[in-house]
Amino acid sequence: MVTSNNTTFIPDIAHSFKAQAQPNIALIKYWGKQNIPGNVPAVGSLSITLEALRTETVVRFDTEMSADAFVLNGASNPIGLPRLSRCLDLLRHEAGTHCRAYVESENNFPTAAGLASSASGFAALVIAAGKALGLQATRSRYAQWAREGSGSAARSIYGGFVEMYLSKNEKTDVITEPILNPEEWPLEVVVAITSTDVKSVSSSAGMEHTRLTSPYYSHWVKAQDEDLHDAREAVLARDFERLSIISEQSCLKMHGLALASRPGLIYWSAATVACLHAIREMRAHGHPVFFTVDAGPQVKAICERQAAAEVARTLESINGVQKTIISRLGHGARLV
Ligand code: DP6
Numbered sequence: 001m002v003t004s005n006n007t008t009f010i011p012d013i014a015h016s017f018k019a020q021a022q023p024n025i026a027l028i029k030y031w032g033k034q035n036i037p038g039n040v041p042a043v044g045s046l047s048i049t050l051e052a053l054r055t056e057t058v059v060r061f062d063t064e065m066s067a068d069a070f071v072l073n074g075a076s077n078p079i080g081l082p083r084l085s086r087c088l089d090l091l092r093h094e095a096g097t098h099c100r101a102y103v104e105s106e107n108n109f110p111t112a113a114g115l116a117s118s119a120s121g122f123a124a125l126v127i128a129a130g131k132a133l134g135l136q137a138t139r140s141r142y143a144q145w146a147r148e149g150s151g152s153a154a155r156s157i158y159g160g161f162v163e164m165y166l167s168k169n170e171k172t173d174v175i176t177e178p179i180l181n182p183e184e185w186p187l188e189v190v191v192a193i194t195s196t197d198v199k200s201v202s203s204s205a206g207m208e209h210t211r212l213t214s215p216y217y218s219h220w221v222k223a224q225d226e227d228l229h230d231a232r233e234a235v236l237a238r239d240f241e242r243l244s245i246i247s248e249q250s251c252l253k254m255h256g257l258a259l260a261s262r263p264g265l266i267y268w269s270a271a272t273v274a275c276l277h278a279i280r281e282m283r284a285h286g287h288p289v290f291f292t293v294d295a296g297p298q299v300k301a302i303c304e305r306q307a308a309a310e311v312a313r314t315l316e317s318i319n320g321v322q323k324t325i326i327s328r329l330g331h332g333a334r335l336v
Pocket of ligand 1: 029031152203293
């Protein structure tokens with residue numbers, strides 16, 4: 001297979017290329033866009049990449065195909081196809097080809113249920129497609145392509161603790177960088193699954209609705225640099241207490257904005273709220289654990305390694321918690 005910007009791309013139709021990526025969970029949340037095309041966030045964010053949840057994506061380009069094809073978890077997925085094709089177009093443009101692709105993706109966890117499947121999905125997609133197209137691109141370029149698929153996907157290109165922030169000079173320039181490797185602060189995450197239903201309001205729709213209708217939105221944007229700075233310092237100092245406070249606040253602020261939009265968005269279930277109380281209670285009793293919740297009813301309890309088993313036991317005993325998954329921090333998206 002030969003590619004470059006100046007030569008014709010000849011697809012290697014005999015070969016599929018496979019990549020794996022893990023979802024990431026934001027401790028400082030991205031919620032709101034400056035620009036919808038390209039998913040340029042209005043605010044920076046800071047996340048941890050999980051190890052136990054995985055997306056594996058296979059990509060094959062084929063000159064015989066007249067349109068892209070997308071199979072997700074064993075079934076054709078026409079709903080996800082336009083977004084996927086738009087993301088592939090960026091890589092096709094780079095490779096100088098219009099060749100269509102067959103994409104097959106599999107998650108080992110519930111899809112579109114608030115477990116960041118779009119983050120791992122687009123991160124795995126660009127890595128596999130880039131290889132299939134023979135692109136020689138940097139990780140930051142892959143992060144940019146992944147972000148154009150889904151904002152949070154840029155962070156799944158990297159492992160451990162990852163920051164995505166806006167350049168000081170050019171506010172639409174988005175920089176995504178790893179801050180610490182998983183081994184440098186081996187925290188664990190207990191994911192409490194309270195529902196495997198597909199969420200009724202996607203993150204993209206929810207954040208846009210919030211931007212347009214929440215009275216707190218402008219304050220959220222203004223305060224975010226300070227929150228990001230605080231969290232970055234806490235991570236670099238491995239200061240669990242400080243990270244707990246700022247992360248829980250960022251989560252509750254994000255949900256506060258969403259709740260105050262019109263009509264208000266309620267992503268939580270009764271079990272979600274019960275988990276939050278249980279986590280606060282465990283912390284009050286000396287267990288190093290704090291919570292975060294994304295645009296869905298699942299709760300992620302971030303803890304020091306020695307606390308994970310007890311945290312999982314406690315969350316499993318809560319009415320409405322279907323199961324828990326304990327995860328270490330994971331590495332970035334890669335070919336497999
Ligand atoms: C609550 O990255 O899914 O998980 O850019 O529209 O695809 P799009 O949104 P997405 O939003 C993630 C929202 C969040 C917080 C976060 O991950 O930072």
